[in-house]
Amino acid sequence: MSSVPERSEIDTEYTWDLESIYATDEEWEEAFETVQSRLDDLKQYEGQVTDDGETLYSVLQLRDEIMREVSMVYSYARMRKDEDTTNQQYQAFTARAQSLSSDASSAASFIDPEIQSATREEITAMVESTEGLETYDHYLDDVLRMKAHTRSAEVEELLADLSEVTGGTSEVYNMLANADMEFATVEKPDGSSVQITQNNFTTLLKNQDREFRQTVHESFYEDWADVRNTVAAAYKNAVKADVKTAQARYYDTAREAALDGPNVPVEVYDNLLESVRENLDKLHRHTELKGEALGVDEVEMWDLYMPMTETESPDVSYEQACEWTVEALGALGEEYQERVQAGLDSRWVDVYENKGKQSGAYSGGTYDTQPFILMNWQDDISSMFTLAHELGHSMHSQYTKQEQPYVYSGYEIFVAEVASTVNEALLTQHLLDTVEDETFRRHVLNEYLERFRSTLYRQTMFADFEHQTHKLVEEGEALTPDAVDQVYGDLKREFYEPANVDEHIEREWMRIPHFYYSFYVYQYATGISAAVALSQKILDPDDEAAADDYLNFLSKGSREYPLELLQGAGVDMGTKEPVQAALDVYGEYLDEMAELI
Known part of the structure; x- marks a missing residue:
C-alpha cells in the first residue's frame, strides 16, 4: 500500500x-x-x-x-x-x-x-x-x-x-483542508492502493486508466461534499470581511480596495477578463484536442489533467530537475545561474511530501534570512516546473535584498508572478532546444500548454468567480452553498464548453486556498502575460539589453509602483496587448501540438 x-x-x-x-x-x-x-x-x-x-x-x-x-x-x-x-x-x-x-x-x-x-x-x-x-x-x-x-x-x-x-477564516480553512480532512484510499489499476491527498490529486488524474481517474475525481469531491456547509460558511465570512473592510476605508467595492493597495487600476482586471473571454475559442480548441489525443467522444472533468501524449509523464528526479533548471537559467547570466545553484546546495528547498505537510508550494523567508521553498515533490515534469517557478520568487527576493532597504524589500504579487513565470518560460525553451527524446519533448510542450491553461485561463476564471461572489454580497444577496456552486458551475461550463461539466466539479472552488486572499489570483494571469513578453525578449539574441533590464527590474523590489516597474522592463500592462500576445503564443503552441497529434 x-x-x-x-x-x-x-x-x-x-x-x-x-x-x-x-x-x-x-x-x-x-x-x-x-x-x-x-x-x-x-x-x-x-x-x-x-x-x-x-x-x-x-x-x-x-x-x-x-x-x-x-x-x-x-x-x-x-x-x-x-x-x-x-x-x-x-x-x-x-x-x-x-x-x-x-x-x-x-x-x-x-x-x-x-x-x-x-x-x-x-x-x-x-x-x-x-x-x-x-x-x-x-x-x-x-x-x-x-x-x-x-x-x-x-x-x-x-x-x-x-x-x-x-483573516481567521483562512486559518480555519487551512486546518480543515490540510490537518483534519482525510481523503479516500482507492485501488490503482495495478491492484495496489493509494490514499488521495491534496498534493497527489492532480497527479492521480494523469493516470492512463480512465475508470481510475473517474473514481479519483468522484471520491475526492464526494469527500469535499461532506464538509460543504463548513467550507461555504468559511468562504462567505471571508468575502464579508473583505467587503466590510473595504467599506470601512471608503471604497465602493472590495475589488477596488484590493487593487488600490498596489496602485493597480481596476481597468487592468477588466481588460484581463475581457481579453480572455474574447479568446475562449483557443481554450475550447485545447479541450477538443485533448479529446482527440485521448480518443474519447466527450471530454469529462477527470480528463482535463491528462497530457496530450501517449504515455504518462516521464519520471523526473529532483536532482535531474535541479540540473536542467540551472542550465535553463543561464539565459539570465552566470551570476544568476550560480546563485540559484548555491541556493539549491544550501537547503533552500523542503522537497518531499510528508504526513501533515502544508499542501502546494511557495517561496518564503524574510529580508534577514535565506529564501525557503516548500515543495511536495511528485517525480514528474510538473514538479520540475513548480521548482523553477518558486526559484523565480526566491531570486526576486535575493536581488531585491541586495539593492533595496527593508522598506522596499517586499514586492507586490502583481510583479512577483512575473519573476516566477519567466523561469518557467526559459525552462520550457531550454528543454525543447536540448532534450532529444521526442516523447519527453511532447510532454514538455504539453506541460507548458497546461500551464497556460491553468495560469492564464483558469486563474482568470477564478478571478471572475471572486468578482461575482463579492458582488453578490455587496448587493445584499445570500452567499449560500448552492449560490456559490451555481456561480462556479456556470463559469466552468462557459470556459470548458466542449466538455461535460458534472456536478462534482461545481464543488472545485472548495479546494482552492487562494480564494481566502482577496483578489489575489488574477495576478497569476497578468503575470504570465508579462512573463511571456519578457522571456521572448531575453531569448532574442538581438536584444542584448533584455537580460540586464530584467535583472534591474528584479532589483527594484517595491521601489516603484507595479505598472511602472514593468514598463521599465519593457511591458505595458495598462493595455490589453500583453494579454493578447500571450494568448497568441498559446495559440501557436496549440498549432504545434495539433501537428504532433
Whole structure:
C-alpha cells in the first residue's frame, strides 16, 4: 500500500534549513519576547511623527527594525507548522506569532495617519532637509496617495487589532483542508492502493486508466461534499470581511480596495477578463484536442489533467530537475545561474511530501534570512516546473535584498508572478532546444500548454468567480452553498464548453486556498502575460539589453509602483496587448501540438 512518509523519515538534505533562522525553539522564544518588549518603544512617537524631519526618520527606522524582527519570528513559526500542520506546538507558535504581528501593526498604526495629516509640501520639505529620509520618498508618496482611504489613528488601531480576526477564516480553512480532512484510499489499476491527498490529486488524474481517474475525481469531491456547509460558511465570512473592510476605508467595492493597495487600476482586471473571454475559442480548441489525443467522444472533468501524449509523464528526479533548471537559467547570466545553484546546495528547498505537510508550494523567508521553498515533490515534469517557478520568487527576493532597504524589500504579487513565470518560460525553451527524446519533448510542450491553461485561463476564471461572489454580497444577496456552486458551475461550463461539466466539479472552488486572499489570483494571469513578453525578449539574441533590464527590474523590489516597474522592463500592462500576445503564443503552441497529434 502506498503511503505518505512521516516527517522523521525524510533525509535532512531534502529539508529546508530553518535552523539558520533560529538554532532552537528556545532561541525563537527569546526573539519573540525581545521584539514584543520593543513594541512600546513606538508609542513614544505618537502625536510627534511629523514634528520635524529627524523625528519622522527616527520613527520609520524604529518601525522597520521591529518589523524585521517580527517577520523572522512569524516566518519561522509558520514554516515549522507547515512541516506538519498537525503539530500542536507549532500551531501554538504560529498563533502567537500572528498575534505578535497584529500587535506590531497596531502599535505602528498611528504613523500613516499622522503622515497624512501633513501636506505633501511639508513632507517634501522634510525629505529635502533631513539626511537619510530620502530613502523613504516613494513610501511617503504611497502613504499620501492613500490619504482618502485611511481612517483616524484610533480607527486604524482598531482595524489593525481586528486583522487577526478578519483573516481567521483562512486559518480555519487551512486546518480543515490540510490537518483534519482525510481523503479516500482507492485501488490503482495495478491492484495496489493509494490514499488521495491534496498534493497527489492532480497527479492521480494523469493516470492512463480512465475508470481510475473517474473514481479519483468522484471520491475526492464526494469527500469535499461532506464538509460543504463548513467550507461555504468559511468562504462567505471571508468575502464579508473583505467587503466590510473595504467599506470601512471608503471604497465602493472590495475589488477596488484590493487593487488600490498596489496602485493597480481596476481597468487592468477588466481588460484581463475581457481579453480572455474574447479568446475562449483557443481554450475550447485545447479541450477538443485533448479529446482527440485521448480518443474519447466527450471530454469529462477527470480528463482535463491528462497530457496530450501517449504515455504518462516521464519520471523526473529532483536532482535531474535541479540540473536542467540551472542550465535553463543561464539565459539570465552566470551570476544568476550560480546563485540559484548555491541556493539549491544550501537547503533552500523542503522537497518531499510528508504526513501533515502544508499542501502546494511557495517561496518564503524574510529580508534577514535565506529564501525557503516548500515543495511536495511528485517525480514528474510538473514538479520540475513548480521548482523553477518558486526559484523565480526566491531570486526576486535575493536581488531585491541586495539593492533595496527593508522598506522596499517586499514586492507586490502583481510583479512577483512575473519573476516566477519567466523561469518557467526559459525552462520550457531550454528543454525543447536540448532534450532529444521526442516523447519527453511532447510532454514538455504539453506541460507548458497546461500551464497556460491553468495560469492564464483558469486563474482568470477564478478571478471572475471572486468578482461575482463579492458582488453578490455587496448587493445584499445570500452567499449560500448552492449560490456559490451555481456561480462556479456556470463559469466552468462557459470556459470548458466542449466538455461535460458534472456536478462534482461545481464543488472545485472548495479546494482552492487562494480564494481566502482577496483578489489575489488574477495576478497569476497578468503575470504570465508579462512573463511571456519578457522571456521572448531575453531569448532574442538581438536584444542584448533584455537580460540586464530584467535583472534591474528584479532589483527594484517595491521601489516603484507595479505598472511602472514593468514598463521599465519593457511591458505595458495598462493595455490589453500583453494579454493578447500571450494568448497568441498559446495559440501557436496549440498549432504545434495539433501537428504532433
